[in-house]
Amino acid sequence: MPMNIPLWAQLINLLAAVLLLLAFAMLAQRRVLTLINLFAAQGFALACSTAIVAFATHQPHLYWSVGLTLVLKVLVLPWLLHRLIVRLDVKWDVEGLINIPTTMLLGIVLVVFAFNLALPISQLANTVTRATLGIAMASVMLAFLMMITRRKAIPQVIGFLAMENGLFFAATSATYGMPMVVELGIGLDVLVAMLILGVFFFQIREQFDSLDLQHLEKLKE
């Protein structure tokens, strides 16, 4: 019962739940524009939880990663994605052909799997917020699922970015943060990956007149 854990840990548990909720909302979302907004919201929840960990465990270097998350995942990447969808003119793109309820059922199965997987691991840990490890793993897997089940390029990239959110959350909440160098490296990785993928979008569309990645599965015309 949560009576015996401090308030900040309860807040992190709550933010973990919000993160998982947003991961599910992204899985169920059809519109690209809303997907980007949900991604930004997830980044914001992540930044909040990191800030709480930084404040509660007195690790000033975590504030850097809070700033990095805020700037990169709440402002820069969503802004880049917004600009991309405006320029690619896919702002109101609705993805068809995926059965959302089935995807969500699969998501529930993944959550159960992740929770089961995380339970023995989190019992080994000695942090107060170790229970959130399962949720972090679940959100990583849900992002994976999103990448697998989506057909268009932009939702797949958002899935990739959301997966990074989940990993980051696992690192901060379950172990109170990675070393600064690792965090900076990952942050830069994501930014660069986003830029390169942005270029890819234009190339893919120029080749196939659509962002549907199934075209890439054909080896020759």
Place this chain on the structure above:
Amino acid sequence: MSATGFLSQLLQLAIALLLAPILVGWVNQCRAWLSNRSAPPLLQPYRMIRKLFNKDAVVAENASWLFRMTPYIVFAAMALAAAIVPSLATDLPFAQAADAIALVGLFALARVFAALAAMDIGTAFGSMGARREMFVGFLAEPALLMVLFTASLISGSTSLPTIVDTLAHREFAIYPSLAFAGVAFTMVSLAENARIPIDNPATHLELTMIHEAMLLEYSARHLALLEWASALKLFNYSCIGLALFVPFGIAEGSADWLAILGATPVLIVKLAGGGFALALIETLSAKLRIFRAPEFLGTAFLLAVLGMLVNLMLGS
């Protein structure tokens, strides 16, 4: 059973019966304001009910006793539910008669009778409305049960007063699983109360109406009772939501008379806030096609299941 308990039970029932039409009037007012129309007066539902009670009832020739009895059964079921849901105090003699699961059953009883009565006359609209109502109901019910189970897991009891006592009167704690349950409950109560993503309470357009289609054959006092019952249903769902997610201000088990009286304005403020939120959701969302309803309610069910899973994972 204490005397205070008996009195608080009576007071709660009276307040539920009186406030339910006003809550509907308030939601309609908010909806009108949000869409820039001039609002009907707050007491409009009361005037409607009075007008209907003064009219002579017209009943179809081939109507059976089922048709005549249904308004009373539905109204009684909703009034009983209003006596069970702790909205003012948790020391309720009636609440021991039914826990959360029986409460869901009570709603189901009202729904089944309403659907049977709608089919009793044999008009096309009635049976269409009844079919759709059962369709929505059978999707919404498991989700509602899951929401209640999530709250029961926290308090270790399916009795609503015990749940409220656990959530409101023990040491303050954040329950992340209730975040999921809250979203799921909002979706379920929108569907159950014939609100906009699933049904439109203001429409009488034959292709879209669900709840109104079932009431088409009713007139006068029967219609008045059914309108009052649907207002009570909205009130009950609001009170369940308030009891589970914002239980603060409800008088504790052994509370005195003064505390119960003090809980009344708190309840009114909370209901006003909830009514405004409902109007906001209704204004901001568009009605779904009927075949999107399984997806909407399926999402609610999955979120409620997720709430239970998170509860088991985090232990809170």
